[in-house]
Structure formats: structure tokens, C-alpha cells
Amino acid sequence: MRDHGTYRLPWGGFRRFARRAAMCAVVLAAMCAAAGAADAERRWPVxxxxxxxxxxxxxxxxxxxPSTAVNDVEMWQAATFDPRTIERELGWARDLGFNSVRVFINYVxxxxxxxxxxxxxDQFLAIAGRHGIATMAILLDDCFKQNPKVGPQEAPVPGVHNSQWVASPGxxxxxxxxxxxxxERYVKGMVxxxxxxxxxVVWDLYNEPSQSLPLVEAAFRWAREIGPDQPLTTCVYGGSCDPKRIAELSDVISFHCYGGLGELRAMVDELSARARPLLCTEWMRRPASRFETHLPFLKERGVGAWSWGLVAGRTQTYFPWGSPQGAPEPLVWFHDILRANGEPFSRREVLFVRVTTGALPPSALPVMKELVPAAERDPIVWRYTLEKPPDDWRRPDFDDSSWREGRAPFGREEPPIARKPNTVWTSADIWLRRAVELPPGEHAELALRMHHDEDVEIHVDGIPACKVQGYNASYEIFDLAPAAAEALRRPGKHVLAVHCRQTGGGQYIDLGIMGVAPHARR
Known part of the structure; x- marks a missing residue:
């Protein structure tokens, strides 16, 4: 009778079995790890x-x-953390009707x-919470200077936009x-x-990642291993690497758009196909991206909206991108809403924001009336030249009798956006002059109503009144510089001097003057 006890493998067979078992164990472990990683990467269901x-x-x-910080290191390190300024400025944010802020945190x-x-x-969250403001936190960032350090930060370069911003981690x-x-310890610790x-309210894990998609994926994996109650996101547009993969990782879809309203509409329409909530986490750069044009659209579509900047301060983001060292304060701010004392860059703009956010009723908006008509309905005659005039062409006493006469609007016809010029203009530059006089009475909050393509500079009686880069596709309201508005209020005739420059695409220029009489306020 044979022994049916324990079967013994020959030594060589045992070694082969052991190797196979070990290989299976490795494969099984790898499969388990992959499954765990997949679970960690799994985003929220729609x-x-x-x-x-x-x-x-x-x-x-x-x-x-806060206006006292030049970058996020200066905002958060102990020596320069400024809760008093944060308290004051978040109070101003709440007065605007803002219910959330987006803040950068730096790894260093x-x-x-x-x-x-x-x-x-935690102290910041408490301050914001007292004002009814929720916070979106950003942990990583690839933008600007790549060697962040704690300690004293370099002073802002006068006239330069965001001159000392630093990446996180670099x-x-x-x-x-x-x-x-x-x-990993940083991301997991904060989450x-x-x-x-x-x-x-939201974790924005990585601002404008442009250097390492694997690090983006790792950041999502680390955060998901903690399992926060808040959604995770990273912007898909705004210089980001592999927008498609980032969208696949994000619970809610965030994006940046500093372009015109048409570009914003196209972006929202495209991203809406993903059937997830949309957050526009950076926008607003005057004049291309403005509260009056963009904020109602974002509200109508239910897109979360975080404009860039609140109080003009050490970041100097009221200067435009590429502003040279020593540049004067621009007539039209690029970003930011308020001055360091809380006064608005534009009172009309702040009223519009407060009405749109629901902080004020619609009746709070002043009624604007046309004081000097544009040529939208009837042709308006201007003097113009297509050749560069002498430097004193802006002065009210300049002799423009040799210039041609033409009826506004000036430009090229573009039926899709209702551009129908009365005088064809196809060269790179046009210079225009027109004598105007305001109707009798007191007129508050004078502003331009203008359709321009593209860069335009306006003077009133030789005084800088408005300078706008880019273009728009319809008539919009633009603020006048205070000195130019004051000049217009003086009795008598005044001279509008306009230079418009076109670099590509369509071209068009027409403008008039709007104002608010005291009796016309709602």
C-alpha cells in the first residue's frame, strides 16, 4: 500500500514553486497597491x-x-502675518457682497x-468666517520666481506687476x-x-501647474488618501499641463480666463459638457475682462467667480502685465478694486458689483444718461488724420483745419457684431479730434461710452482721460480720469483728442460721454 501522507516536492521543484509563489505575491501586492491608488485617485461621482x-x-x-504682503510667504510667515489688515480688508470684501476668497499657501x-x-x-479662517466668507485654499503653485524662502522678502519693484511673487515649492x-x-506630508497635513x-469650501491643490503632471497626480492622490469633505480641483486652463488629465482628476472643474466675454462664453460652453460644477478661479483684467461685462454672465450660468485682487498693495497688480519699472499708476487699473484706504478705483464699478452680488438692490445703480452722443444712431462728424501728427495735437488750441472730416464710426464693417462704420479706416493708426459741450446742469460720475478695436487713448483739453488696451465688441462704459472729468464740467466747449491703434483683426472706434445728473438717480 502506498503512503498517502504529505506530498514532498523534489528540492528543485520546491525552489521553482517558491519562486512562482514569491512572484505571485509580488504581483498580488502590486495589484492591491494599484487598486489602492485607484481608490485614492477616484474623484467624486457627478x-x-x-x-x-x-x-x-x-x-x-x-x-x-492682504495689501501689506508682497507674496504668500509674507502673508503666512509669523513675522509678517497681519491679522489686523486681514480683518479690515475681508470686511471690505463682505461689503462688496463677496462670500468667498481664494488664498495661496506656500510650502516653504x-x-x-x-x-x-x-x-x-486657522486664525485666518476664523476672521473670514466672522465676515461670512468661505475660503478656497491653494497648496502648490508654479508661477513666477522659483526659489521661495522664508524671512524678509524683497521689496516690490516700483511700477512692476507682481514683481516678487514666488512659486510653491519651486x-x-x-x-x-x-x-x-x-x-506629501505638507499636503496631507493641511488636508x-x-x-x-x-x-x-474647496481645495485648489495646484495653481497653474506647468512643470510636472506626475506631481499634480500625486497631490490629488495624497489628498484623496485623507478623504476631505470638500471637493478637490486644479485649473484646466491658465497655463496648466495636460488639461484633459487634470479635468479627469478634479471633482469640480476650475479654470482661469482673462479674455473677453466671447472667450469666456466659449470656455464655459466647452467645459459645461463635462456636467460638473464650474469655478472660474481667476478672471478680471481691465479692460478686456470687466465686472460690468463678465460678472452677470458668470452669475447667470452659476459659475463660481473669483476675480484677481481686492486691495491695491505690495503685489502692485493694478499695473498691467509687462509694466516697466517706474511706470506711473495706470489710468485704468489692471486688477484690484480698492485703494489701501478702502476707497474704490471706480465708484460706479463697486456699485455694480454690490448690486450683482445682492449686497444692494438694483435701485442703487445710478441712471446714466447720454450727454455727448456717440454715432451709434446718427453720424457724428470728427476731424481725423491717418498720418502721425505733431506732439501737440492733443492740445485744445491745436490747429486741425488741415485734417480731413469724417463721420463716425470709423473702421471696417463686421456684420456679426453690428459694426457698420460711416468712414472706412484700414490703416494701423487714426487720430481724431472733436469739439464738444455738455448740456447745462450738474453732471456727476462722467464716463465714456465707447466701442473700440483696439488700443485707444483719449485726452480732454490735453488732459489724459482714458487709456485702454485690447478691444471690445460693443459699446461699453469706461471711467474718465478725475482731472479730465473735472475739466469737462467747466462751462464751454472742450476738445476730445483720440488715438486708436490697430494691430490685427478688426478695427473700429466711436465714443460719446455719459453722466449722472443728481435728479436722475433712482
């Missing part, structure tokens, strides 16, 4: 994202940095003082996966500390 969105008010606010501050940063961020760490261990905090 219905969960929609339920989150429906539970929120229309989220509207700004990208916030956490690296130097993780406990202190956590404490100060390209040296971003491009070295061996250094990501600390980044663990505030992932259940109702004062925090």
Missing part, C-alpha cells in the same frame, strides 16, 4: 459634485492677499513652521521626485487639519 454645488450659494469673491512656510502655519491658517523640488516626501472644516 451626482455628489452636483449636490455639493447645490448646497452652496453662488460662490463669488476674489483672490485675496509649512516647511519652516508647520504648527505655526496651521495655527495662523522648480528644484517639483522636478525632483525624491524630494516629494515632504510635499487632514482642515478637511472637515466647514469654513473651507
Amino acid at each position: 451626482e455628489k459634485a452636483r449636490r455639493w454645488h447645490e448646497a452652496q450659494p453662488w460662490l463669488v469673491g476674489c483672490n485675496f492677499l 512656510v509649512w516647511k519652516a513652521d508647520a504648527e505655526g502655519l496651521t495655527r495662523r491658517f 522648480e528644484g523640488t517639483v522636478r525632483d521626485p525624491k524630494a516629494w516626501g515632504d510635499l 487632514a487639519a482642515f478637511g472637515r472644516d466647514k469654513r473651507l
Whole structure:
């Protein structure tokens, strides 16, 4: 009778079996790890994202940095953290009707003082919460200077836009996966500390990632391993690498758009096909992207809206991109809404924002009336030249009798946007002059009503009145510089001097003057 006891493999067979078993164990472990990673990367189902969105008010606010900070290191490090200014300026944000802010946090501050940063961020959330403002937190950022350091920050360069902004963590760490261990602890530490905090509304994990898609994916994986109550996102437009993959990772779709209303509409229409809530986390650069044109659209479509900047300060983002060192304050601010004392850049703009956000009733908006007509209905005669005039052409006493006469509007016909010029203009530049006189009476809040394509500069009696870059596709209201508005209020005739320059595409120029008489206020 044979022994049916334990079967013994020959030694060689045992070794082959052991190797195969070990290989299976490795494969199984890898499969388990992959499954865990997939679970960690799994974004919210569409219905969960929609339920989150429906539970929120229309989220509207700004990208916030206190005016005393030149960058996010200066905002958060202990030596320069400024809760008094934060308190004051978030109060102004709430007065505008803003219910949320988007804030940048820098890794190097956490690296130097993780406990202190956590404490100060909690203090910030408490201040914002007292004003009824929710916070969106940004943890990583690829923009601008790539070597952030704690300690005293360099002073802003006069006239230069955002001259001392720093990345988080900077390209040296971003491009070295061996250094990501600390980044993982940073992301997980912040998400663990505030992932259940109702004062925090969204995690924007990575602002405009342009250097490492694997780090973007890792940031989502680390945050998902914590499992916060808030949705995760990273912008798909705005210089980001691989927008399609970023959209696949995000619970809600965020994007940046500093273009005109047509560009914004096209972006929203395209992204709406993903059937997830949309957040426009950066926008507003005058004159192309303005509150009067863009904010009603974003509200109508239910798109969260965070304009860039609140109070003009050390970031100097009221200067345009590419502004040279020593440039004077621009007549039309690029970003920001308020001066350091809380006074608005434009009172009319602030009223519009407060009405649109619901902080004021519609009746608070002043009634604008036409004081000097544009040529939208009837032709208006101007003097013009297509050849560069002498430097004193803006002066009211300049002799323009040798210039041609033409009826506005000037430009090229474009039926899709109702451009129908009375005088064809196809050269690169046109210079225009026209004598005007306001009707009798007191006129407050004088403004231009203008359709321009593209860069235009206006003087009143030789005084700089308005300078606008880019173009629009319809008549819009533009602020006049205070000195030019004051000049127009003086009795008698005044001279409007206009230079419009076209660099490509369509071209068009026409303008008039609007105002608010005291009796015309609602």
C-alpha cells in the first residue's frame, strides 16, 4: 500500500514553486497597491459634485492677499502675518457682497513652521468666517520666481506687476521626485487639519501647474488618501499641463480666463459638457475682462467667480502685465478694486458689483444718461488724420483745419457684431479730434461710452482721460480720469483728442460721454 501522507516536492521543484509563489505575491501586492491608488485617485461621482454645488450659494469673491504682503510667504510667515489688515480688508470684501476668497499657501512656510502655519491658517479662517466668507485654499503653485524662502522678502519693484511673487515649492523640488516626501506630508497635513472644516469650501491643490503632471497626480492622490469633505480641483486652463488629465482628476472643474466675454462664453460652453460644477478661479483684467461685462454672465450660468485682487498693495497688480519699472499708476487699473484706504478705483464699478452680488438692490445703480452722443444712431462728424501728427495735437488750441472730416464710426464693417462704420479706416493708426459741450446742469460720475478695436487713448483739453488696451465688441462704459472729468464740467466747449491703434483683426472706434445728473438717480 502506498503512503498517502504529505506530498514532498523534489528540492528543485520546491525552489521553482517558491519562486512562482514569491512572484505571485509580488504581483498580488502590486495589484492591491494599484487598486489602492485607484481608490485614492477616484474623484467624486457627478451626482455628489452636483449636490455639493447645490448646497452652496453662488460662490463669488476674489483672490485675496492682504495689501501689506508682497507674496504668500509674507502673508503666512509669523513675522509678517497681519491679522489686523486681514480683518479690515475681508470686511471690505463682505461689503462688496463677496462670500468667498481664494488664498495661496506656500510650502516653504509649512516647511519652516508647520504648527505655526496651521495655527495662523486657522486664525485666518476664523476672521473670514466672522465676515461670512468661505475660503478656497491653494497648496502648490508654479508661477513666477522659483526659489521661495522664508524671512524678509524683497521689496516690490516700483511700477512692476507682481514683481516678487514666488512659486510653491519651486522648480528644484517639483522636478525632483525624491524630494516629494515632504510635499506629501505638507499636503496631507493641511488636508487632514482642515478637511472637515466647514469654513473651507474647496481645495485648489495646484495653481497653474506647468512643470510636472506626475506631481499634480500625486497631490490629488495624497489628498484623496485623507478623504476631505470638500471637493478637490486644479485649473484646466491658465497655463496648466495636460488639461484633459487634470479635468479627469478634479471633482469640480476650475479654470482661469482673462479674455473677453466671447472667450469666456466659449470656455464655459466647452467645459459645461463635462456636467460638473464650474469655478472660474481667476478672471478680471481691465479692460478686456470687466465686472460690468463678465460678472452677470458668470452669475447667470452659476459659475463660481473669483476675480484677481481686492486691495491695491505690495503685489502692485493694478499695473498691467509687462509694466516697466517706474511706470506711473495706470489710468485704468489692471486688477484690484480698492485703494489701501478702502476707497474704490471706480465708484460706479463697486456699485455694480454690490448690486450683482445682492449686497444692494438694483435701485442703487445710478441712471446714466447720454450727454455727448456717440454715432451709434446718427453720424457724428470728427476731424481725423491717418498720418502721425505733431506732439501737440492733443492740445485744445491745436490747429486741425488741415485734417480731413469724417463721420463716425470709423473702421471696417463686421456684420456679426453690428459694426457698420460711416468712414472706412484700414490703416494701423487714426487720430481724431472733436469739439464738444455738455448740456447745462450738474453732471456727476462722467464716463465714456465707447466701442473700440483696439488700443485707444483719449485726452480732454490735453488732459489724459482714458487709456485702454485690447478691444471690445460693443459699446461699453469706461471711467474718465478725475482731472479730465473735472475739466469737462467747466462751462464751454472742450476738445476730445483720440488715438486708436490697430494691430490685427478688426478695427473700429466711436465714443460719446455719459453722466449722472443728481435728479436722475433712482
